[in-house]
Amino acid sequence: MSVYGMGSLFCGTEEQLDNFVNEGFVCIGWKKEDKPELYAILNNIKIGDIIYIKALPLSSKTMRIKAVGIVTTALKTENTHHGYEECGNEIGIKWLKSNINKSINIDDSNINKRKGSLFVETNTEYIDKIISFI
Template sequence: MAIFGAGSTWYGSDEKKDYFFEKGIYEIGWDYPDAKDLYDAFSLLKAGDIIYLKSSSPGSRDIRVKGVGIVTTSFLHSLFLGSNPSKLDIESEEITVRMQVKWIIKNDFYISIPMSEGKMTNVRAATFYEESLPYVQKEIIDKLFP
């Protein structure tokens, strides 16, 4: 099991969290040709992984968590199965992968990372990443399983 942070605001102001909650999915707001590195990272998701929707500025110690869910299908199954199938048009390179997610927490909460955790980088400002800071991992797990 791994924990992943994921953005949910597209084009700077188009918030997608309610759409993700309603459809039981998560998808990256980029087409494959524009974000091959994100799709490589996205392909690491598997059933049982935790994903949290977040908002954070580069170098900030504060994370606004907008929702937390559990991935319910593997990357491969998400390509072909489910009520929200992925879009694969290889010729036009229009590719969008929708991961099936059971959203458990659908309201905002904040995580403030203490100074004792060291300097903060711009990792949490990225669109999608595996969360590696034990402090943040514990905060997410404690919210899921109080």
């Protein structure tokens, strides 16, 4: 099992968390040709992995956890949801908790990767905290 952090704010202003939760999915708001490195990560996400939705503003060291879920379907290259319909990627999620709103103070060297749209979480201390929020 792997743990992944994802953002839910597209284009800087379009919050997608309600769409994700209501329709049981996640996606990223980037096209494959624009962010192939994100698609490399997406392709590694497997059923049973954990995904958490986070917010980590550029000038902050406090990551807010919004929701945690478990992957239920592998990556699709089409949209079956009604939310952000232009994403062209979709992973099914069973949301375990979707109204968390708890924070983690980030003090390791990987803070910049956590500010992005999608990343693999490797810090076991943070993983333990995320799981405790469920």
